[in-house]
Amino acid sequence: xxxxxxxxxxxxxxxxxxxxxxxxxxxxxxxxxxxxxxxxxxxxxxxxxxxxxxxxxxxxxxxxxxxxxxxxxxxxxxxxxxxxxxxxxxxxxxxxxxxxxxxxxxxxxxxxxxxxxxxxxxxxxxxxxxxxxxxxxxxxxxxxxxxxxxxxxxxxxxxxxxxxxxxxxxxxxxxxxxxxxxxxxxxxxxxxxxxxxxxxxxxxxxxxxxxxxxxxxxxxxxxxxxxxxxxxxxxxxxxxxxxxxxxxxxxxxxxxxxxxxxxxxxxxxxxxxxxxxxxxxxxxxxxxxxxxxxxxxxxxxxxxxxxxxxxxxxxxxxxxxxxxxxxxxxxxxxxxxxxxxxxxxxxxxxxxxxxxxxxxxxxxxxxxxxxxxxxxxxxxxxxxxxxxxxxxxxxxxxxxxxxxxxxxxxxxxxxxxxxxxxxxxxxxxxxxxxxxxxxxxxxxxxx
Ligand code: UDX
Numbered sequence: 291x292x293x294x295x296x297x298x299x300x301x302x303x304x305x306x307x308x309x310x311x312x313x314x315x316x317x318x319x320x321x322x323x324x325x326x327x328x329x330x331x332x333x334x335x336x337x338x339x340x341x342x343x344x345x346x347x348x349x350x351x352x353x354x355x356x357x358x359x360x361x362x363x364x365x366x367x368x369x370x371x372x373x374x375x376x377x378x379x380x381x382x383x384x385x386x387x388x389x390x391x392x393x394x395x396x397x398x399x400x401x402x403x404x405x406x407x408x409x410x411x412x413x414x415x416x417x418x419x420x421x422x423x424x425x426x427x428x429x430x431x432x433x434x435x436x437x438x439x440x441x442x443x444x445x446x447x448x449x450x451x452x453x454x455x456x457x458x459x460x461x462x463x464x465x466x467x468x469x470x471x472x473x474x475x476x477x478x479x480x481x482x483x484x485x486x487x488x489x490x491x492x493x494x495x496x497x498x499x500x501x502x503x504x505x506x507x508x509x510x511x512x513x514x515x516x517x518x519x520x521x522x523x524x525x526x527x528x529x530x531x532x533x534x535x536x537x538x539x540x541x542x543x544x545x546x547x548x549x550x551x552x553x554x555x556x557x558x559x560x561x562x563x564x565x566x567x568x569x570x571x572x573x574x575x576x577x578x579x580x581x582x583x584x585x586x587x588x589x590x591x592x593x594x595x596x597x598x599x600x601x602x603x604x605x606x607x608x609x610x611x612x613x614x615x616x617x618x619x620x621x622x623x624x625x626x627x628x629x630x631x632x633x634x635x636x637x638x639x640x641x642x643x644x645x646x647x648x649x650x651x652x653x654x655x656x657x658x659x660x661x662x663x664x665x666x667x668x669x670x671x672x673x674x675x676x677x678x679x680x681x682x683x684x685x686x687x688x689x690x691x692x693x694x695x696x697x698x699x700x701x702x703x704x705x706x707x708x709x710x711x712x713x714x715x716x717x718x719x720x721x722x723x724x725x726x727x728x729x730x731x732x733x734x735x736x737x
Contacts, residue, residue, distance in 0.1 A: 291476070291477055301451075313480075326358050341451070344452060360395050369405045370400075383566045394423055396427075448622040465496075511547075516584055551586075561578055562582060591710070596682065613630060615690065630684040647669070647670065680702065682707075691713055709729070
């Protein structure tokens with residue numbers, strides 16, 4: 291099958307590489323000539339395990355090509371995927387200008403039947419807008435070329451996106467047209483271990499499914515973070531509580547780890563967008579509003595513990611904190627909505643110095659925090675500890691799981707550790723002589 295993918299961000303590039311891997315001919319279109327040049331040279335401009343190798347191999351074998359020309363991309367393709375950005379506006383709504391622009395250009399340039407696929411996460415009703423835009427452009431050209439629009443939301447986790455695409459839990463196909471549904475099912479059949487994984491539904495239900503899935507996952511995280519905060523107050527241990535509730539199979543153990551709040555390009559944006567959609571349609575989504583505000587507060591949970599600790603030493607001003615982890619989670623260089631950044635801004639506003647390390651997110655963070663003289667990003671994990679008064683671990687990178695605690699202790703001016711991901715055992719930390727503060731677990735000194 292010939293496939294055109296418009297937009298080579300995480301979703302577009304992963305989809306393109308995986309479709310090509312299954313033997314399809316894929317043309318990727320991006321407006322940015324620098325990105326197209328990089329990709330043509332076999333390099334990937336984003337960090338995603340396994341992606342570069344897959345892109346390179348499929349490019350070499352001629353199934354995956356890159357261009358800035360949508361005309362070239364559309365020429366032979368039946369399916370055209372829209373995978374451009376849908377950033378969040380100040381008011382929480384979704385900015386659809388890039389999606390609309392692609393729809394316009396498709397309508398202006400298509401010369402044969404197309405299935406236009408919305409893969410970007412877009413508010414309910416967007417597929418209808420895309421259909422209207424393409425139709426208007428065709429009408430303006432006086433052309434009557436058949437086309438259809440499908441909602442096919444993605445469920446890719448950064449850091450594991452290739453795997454998620456190759457072995458999906460489900461593929462959602464939002465269309466009422468049986469012929470379109472069959473073409474989409476045939477494209478996705480090689481990825482689905484059984485046909486039941488290809489779920490066809492109405493276009494608005496498909497759009498809503500994406501938001502409902504991400505909002506439920508975000509709710510699980512805010513829920514367990516709320517429970518963790520209560521645990522801290524009442525002397526309970528959230529690790530045990532998670533095991534206790536997760537053993538009920540209706541609840542489960544997965545995706546219910548407390549921490550520093552959810553970040554990334556999806557959950558914060560999607561929760562806010564669904565709140566906006568609900569309000570615009572006359573419903574007050576109290577639960578989602580609470581999920582959002584619990585998360586905002588949770589991103590500051592470690593900063594608050596740091597402030598409390600140093601309160602009786604004249605506050606954090608003039609002190610230095612070493613910070614391990616900047617990305618919003620492990621295995622990505624993505625710092626969008628990252629709790630570490632929120633924490634850094636809060637502590638530096640009060641005059642605290644930060645020495646931070648992240649295996650892959652350093653460059654992105656340098657750009658994001660440019661001009662903040664209190665922050666230094668270092669290139670080695672233990673170098674961050676030089677001259678620091680305490681260590682805070684904010685991202686759960688594997689290399690932070692078993693550190694050399696003797697070296698940590700030697701380098702810090704005092705053995706104080708704040709753990710935003712519950713990576714270490716409170717009792718072991720107490721044995722190692724650390725003042726240790728984590729999320730939702732009793733402080734070892736008080737056990
Ligand atoms: C998410 C969805 O999982 C994916 O299906 C969707 O397509 C895009 O959004 P992603 O943003 O890449 O993927 O990250 P994910 O692994 O889901 O984590 C999101 C955030 O939740 C991270 O900040 C992570 O640290 C946090 N999290 C996750 C927790 O705090 N606790 C958990 O138990 C799980």
